[in-house]
Amino acid sequence: MSKRILTIIMALLSYTVHAQVALDSEGRDAEYVNSIKTRSEKIVQTLALDNKNVYENVLNIVCNRYFKLNDIYRDYPDKNVRDAELYKHHFEFEADLANYLSDTQIEQVKDGMTYGVVQKTYEAHLEMIPSLSEAEKRQILNWLKEAREFAIDAENSKAKHNWFGKYKGRINNWLSKRGYNLDEERKAWYKRIEEQKKNK
Secondary structure, eight states, X not given: OOHHHHHHHHHHHHHHHTSOOOOOOTTSOHHHHHHHHHHHHHHHGGGOOOOHHHHHHHHHHHHHHHHHHHHHHHHOOSHHHHHHHHHHHHHHHHHHHXXXXXXXXXXXXXXXXXXXXXXXXXXXXXXXXXXXOHHHHHHHHHHXXXXXXXXXXXXXXXXXXXXXXXXXXXXXXXXXXXXXXXXXXXXXXXXXXXXXXXXX
């Protein structure tokens, strides 16, 4: 068998394995399904995917993730049992996306599902404290990404922001222990912002 034919067969097999992700909409309220599709489309459209099949599969994966979370919060009122169920299904989402997206694109999806809080908060810290070391910047970003993992599984917008709030508190306490006066850093930052506005 020639190398070219083998390559074509492998490509076809790969396409077959990941040919179509079904939308888990059966038995769900049509209005609810449409609202989830609309929300998910806003996220997936930012990826600028050219391949229609890939776009549809990624869209359905994101929709199905919202459906799965809704089912878990509906079916498991006991917090301990619910948390165990969330953990059980946490990693399959990224694994499913990895069939179609790069690591960078997966990051975009996660950011889309959590309102871009990671980057906004990270940039705010860099602007507020210009003297942060590279190691400190890296730790702040890593903690924010850790918060995002919890926020992705949170029940609603408020719960998602609460997770980031917890980690912002951890970051602030850590920076204070490292000798940063956050009140003074914040005042200086606001002052720089006002000066920039005047100079425009």
